[in-house]
Amino acid sequence: MSENGESPHPIVIAGAGIGGLTAALALRKQGHEIVLMDKVGELSEVGAGLQLSPNACTVLEGLGVLDALEPYAYAPDRLRIWSGVSGDQISHVSLGSFIKKRHGNPFWVVHRADLQRVLLEQVQATPGITVRLGTEVLDLVSTPYDSLVCNFRNADGVGKLNCKALIGADGVWSKTRQMIPSHENAQFSGQVAYRATLPIDQVPSRWAGDSGLWLHRNSHLVHYPIRGGRELNIVALVEEPWSDQTWSAKADKETVLHVFKDWPAEIRNLLGLPSNWLKWALCSVDASGPWSHGHLTLLGDAAHAMLPYMAQGAAMAIEDAAILARHLPSDVDNIPAALRAFERQRKPRASQIQGIARRNAQIFHFSGAPAFARDTVLRFSKPDRLAARFDDIYGWSPEL
Ligand SMILES: Cc1cc2nc3c(=O)[nH]c(=O)nc-3n(C[C@H](O)[C@H](O)[C@H](O)COP(=O)(O)OP(=O)(O)OC[C@H]3O[C@@H](n4cnc5c(N)ncnc54)[C@H](O)[C@@H]3O)c2cc1C
Structure with missing residues (x-):
């Protein structure tokens, strides 16, 4: 030493x-x-929310970190997929106990x-x-x-x-x-994520318990509870040629509402609630x-x-x-x-x-006939089958 x-x-x-x-x-x-x-x-x-699928949780469990993280994590029962055009639910993907049973570790969302x-x-x-x-x-x-x-x-x-x-x-x-x-x-993608969190008791109850994915042309929106279910994380993603290397550029609510002006009123109401909007230029x-x-x-x-x-x-x-x-x-x-x-x-x-x-970046932002075809496939797919499509990703473990 x-x-x-x-x-x-x-x-x-x-x-x-x-x-x-x-x-x-x-x-x-x-x-x-x-x-x-x-x-x-x-x-x-x-920063804001992160998704920790079972493949990540398996590693964290092996390092003895999972129990300490549990009070801050949230395990949504399902991912509900909505149309950002009509406001209707299209489908849902089983998460919660289905994923835990299938892969031995949870699907968590955390800050x-x-x-x-x-x-x-x-x-x-x-x-x-x-x-x-x-x-x-x-x-x-x-x-x-x-x-x-x-x-x-x-x-x-x-x-x-x-x-x-x-x-x-x-x-x-x-x-x-x-x-x-x-x-x-690193390359900027021409896509930007607007992110905010807000106390869960301000969120309409029908969105408070599950994860949500809303699809619209050239944009989509994701929300899920974090911090043991005490806060909601909202990420609104759009195609926008803005570039910046930080994680914490401030964004104002009016800009977010303008970008999402064609979305259903209930989503615009949700976007109008937080006052802590941040902007993140997506890169790869x-x-x-x-x-x-x-x-x-x-x-x-x-x-x-x-x-x-x-x-x-x-x-x-x-x-x-x-x-x-x-x-x-x-x-x-x-x-x-x-x-x-x-x-x-x-x-x-x-x-x-x-x-x-x-590929998801394209599929999520489809419009016209491709969007109709995507939604039809989702509508007729069983929630467990949609979750099982990710077995290769979620079923990974360091031993394999
Ligand atoms: C501040 C911050 C906030 C984020 N927020 C989110 C979020 O809300 N949602 C999301 O999905 N992803 C977020 N991310 C990205 C996410 O953490 C990563 O995509 C993912 O976890 C992979 O992490 P990583 O350890 O490879 O890199 P990162 O998590 O980016 O960590 C890199 C670390 O390296 C440090 N660093 C950089 N250069 C040097 C250097 N020369 N010497 C020493 N240290 C250096 C940075 O300070 C940083 O702590 C964020 C990343 C950062 C840094």
Whole structure:
């Protein structure tokens, strides 16, 4: 151990988001010393709802986090699908007990801040993991003596840390991705999500218990309860050529109401309730680009940020963390080879789900005859069958 109590050769993780925190727990379980750095000084309550499907919950259960998260989670019984044109319900997808029984773990919706806090508490309670907030990872260099140095910047200036590998879990605008030759850059999608939360007692009771998906031409809307059912999360998605790299740009209610002016009155009433609207420009990073270079690999949004239309962004980061740890036992002797094997294993799944999300972006926004055909198929599909279509995604576990 060094003077500050850290191992001289830890694995450094850049980013204490959902992927980085999960990777810290999973890699520590394998016996590695971990230093987890995040450039923000405080992990504040930015963001809104996230969906945690059973594949993600299976990993969190294995890391002992699921019980601590339960009071903040909500398990909707079903996803109701509505027409944003007529206001009629088209169909519903079974969730709740159906999914729990089918896959052994729940389908939860949570506030991102609750998930991040619960993961951070577990990380801070785990000896062998050091968290350094206010510390931005700058690069990774090999020294002439064959050791690796991670350069970082914090309030004291620029510093160095010897390490045995760097994991880039630093999100869609990843700096670590820039260190990989021929890397892909993040691309704006031309779609924007307006997001807000509001106390559940302000919400008409018929929407308060389930998840909802409303479909309209060139736009759609998703809502679900979070924070143990105490708040409703609303995400209104539209095609709009606005670009911004932050998660917390303010949006005003009048703009949201203008964008949704053709929607049913009851939805417009709902959109008029919150006063805390935020705007988020949706981006993606092509998962087929390179993720690894020497002792560096990427995971989560840094490797394959995806449109939220399959609600798998957080789940894929969590899955990545579990699989990365399986490739890095404590006695691993060829780290670059292990990181390449991790990339080879994960890339097909991340690419597949990124593709499904991209297709959903088109299907959700159909108009005219394609929309009629989509709604007819949905109307005649049984709720359990609609849920079973996602068995490949939700039934995943690190052991498979
Ligand atoms: C503030 C914020 C709010 C979000 N809100 C939502 C939401 O409401 N709904 C939703 O579906 N998704 C949201 N997301 C995205 C969602 O968390 C991710 O899509 C998913 O969980 C995958 O997470 P990740 O760990 O790969 O990346 P992220 O969750 O984006 O985490 C990346 C972390 O890396 C840190 N970082 C960046 N660069 C560096 C660096 N050079 N050195 C050290 N640290 C660095 C960032 O500060 C951040 O904490 C949000 C992300 C962020 C950062």
